Amino acid sequence: MISRVGLLLLAMTGGGAAMAQPTSVDIDLRRNATGDSLLLYVRPNGQGFSQVVSGLTFTIRWEAASNATLVSRTQFCPEAFSISASGDGEIDNGAYTYRTYNAFGAALIQNECPDRAWVQNAWNLIMRIKVDNVNQCTNFNVVNDAYTAANNKNFYVSLGGDPKTGVIEPTVAQLGACTTDCLGVIGGSALPGTACNDNNACTTNDTWNVSCQCVGTAIAGPSITSSGSNSPICAGSTLSLNAVATGSGTITYSWSGPGFTSGIQNPTIANATTAATGVYTVTASNGCGTNATANVSVTVTAAPTAGSLSGGQNICVGGSTTFSSTVSGGTWSSSNTGVATINSSTGAITGMGAGTATMTYTVAGTGGCSNATATRTVTVTAAPTAGSLSGGQSICVGGSTTFSSTVGGGTWNSSNTGVATINSSTGVITGMGAGTATMTYTVAGTGGCSNATATRTVTVTAAPTAGSLSGGQSICVGGSTTFSSTVGGGTWNSSNTGVATINSSTGAITGMGAGTATMT
Known part of the structure; x- marks a missing residue:
């Protein structure tokens, strides 16, 4: 292998006027159309090149399991620079075989073959390498790897003595019995039956078919498995709606109903009014297939009222009164039936014993509402008694006697003050004239009770004369x-x-x- 220092020195003696150079030179290895050769391309970046190629090194790698061997080569413009295989031949290293090539410039490209000048930013074919004995699909590419680095065989370019090494294109040149896959890559893995991506979010398990079409299984729309609410509820309560859907992908929910929309799965309506009564529709979507919908019927019931109560609140034992409400349909009950009973439907009250009882009027709640109640008290008073009367019942005109009762607090009166008068508080009777008078003792009734009375007669006799x-x-x-x-x-x-x-x-x-x- 020729050292790069030596190549640089040769290039520097090549002569030629100084010109602008590319910023870097990239390299690429491709398969020829007939599949029996490899084509080597270079690409000058930023500036074309037609002067001295002072140095070029690259290494081709392929699978060692293949019998392939790199044989003859055809160089384009060899007069300007010559590319030759390294003297160490084809080297097997692990699973791969390597072959390194070196070149050095002897003249200006523009002088020797101006039609082969390197065009800027374009791939320029510089050599074809014949390949023999390809007994299987074999992948050839220019590489920099651990082997080339350790053996000074990495890709290198020097133009006019200046290093201009660019990048190695990742192209793999395939020779041999290689199948062209569904992406047009010879020996590629995109074969019928293998996974692919049709870039459709609404398909899954995308696979290449026999026609090399990437086809996926359509994702179905979601299915609503449950939906409902806490209806019926009472006005002023919180209405809660709920739904559960199953399916692929991200499922979104939308609700609509009487004056209501929501984009959350389980929305609520605080302080719901009767206007919220109606049908609510929930729609579940995953962006694919048909959306799923379900209807939820909701009832919001107005809270009941027991109304305003009225009726006499004071009765006597054995007496009666009637309570009523401004709202009908309720039932009555007594807190103490020993004091007073009440008819559950009519509200008629009967006094049973002295005391106070609370009467409750209840209107049953429906549709999630609690019962409504209103109360009114009734006081039952024991009936008064005038007691037992006593006292002398016969007196002379001008004479006197006194009546009394076993019960105090009452008042006395005479049925005939011409016969006898009586002191209203003391009961003292004075005879006024011959005859009989009835004395009445009255104890006033309270709490709805009538007065109690008792009577006793007194006879007044005229005084006799002896003549x-x-x-x-x-x-x-x-x-x-x-x-x-x-x-x-x-x-x-x-x-x-x-x-x-x-x-x-x-x-x-x-x-x-x-x-x-x-x-x-």
Whole structure:
């Protein structure tokens, strides 16, 4: 192998006017059309070149398992620079075989073969290498690898004494029985039945078919497996919608309903009103196939009200009243049926015992709403009693007596004050005239109870008179006389029967001894 220092020195003595040079030179190895040779190309970057190629080194690598060998070569413009195989021949190293080529410039390209000047930024064919004994599909390419680096065989270019090494194109030249794959690459792996990418997000398992078409299995649209809500709910509650879909890819959700749209999977509506009642549609999509839809029926119920209650709140034991509400359809109940009962439908209340009971009116809630209640109290009072009356019932005109009761706190009155009057608080009766009067004792009722009364009669008698008396007032012992009165029916008696006796009914007097006696 010729050293690059030597090549550089040769190039520098080549002569020629100095001209602008490429910034770098790239190299590429390709297969010829008949498949029996390799074609070597160079590409000057930024500037064409037609002067002295002072140095060129490159190494071709292929599979050692192949019997291929690089034989004759045809160089284009050998008069300007000569390319020759290195003296070490074809070297097997591991799984590969290597062959290195070197070149040095002897003259200006523009002088020797101006028609072969290197065109800037274009691939210029500089040599063809004949290949024999290719017994299998064999991959040839120019390489820089661990072997070439260790043996000073890496790609190198020097133009006019200046290093201009560019890059090695990754092209693989395939010779032998190589199949052209579906991408047009000989020996490529893109064969029918192998994976490919049709660049369609809505297909999967893309595979090359026998016609070398990349065909995938269409991804179906999603399927909604469940959808629903927490309906029925009461107005003012939060409505929750939900849906679950299965399918390939990323699934998106969209909802629409009465005055509502949402792009999330499980949306909610806070403080829902009855206007939210209706049908909600959820659509699930993965961007492929047919979208899936489902409908969810929602009911939002207005909260019930028990209305305003009215009705008498004070009754007597055994008495009644009726409660009512401005809202119908509810039921009534009592907190204490020992105090008062209530008819569950009519609201009629009956007092059972003294005390206070709370009556509750309940309107049943529907559609997720709780029951509505309203309350009103009723106070039941025990019926009053006037007690037992006592006191003298017969008096004389001008006389008096007193009535009393076993129950205090009441008042007295007379049915006939012409016969007898009575003190309203003390019960003292005064006879006013002959006759009979009824005295009434009244204890006032409270809490809806009527007054309690008790009566007792008093009889008033007119005072009697003895009339005017007459008869002889002087008699002898043993003699007699008779007293009489203008008023009959009375009885007579003597104040001193030792002086005179008197018949109690006839008034006949008999003298018994000297003296004076008073006859009544």
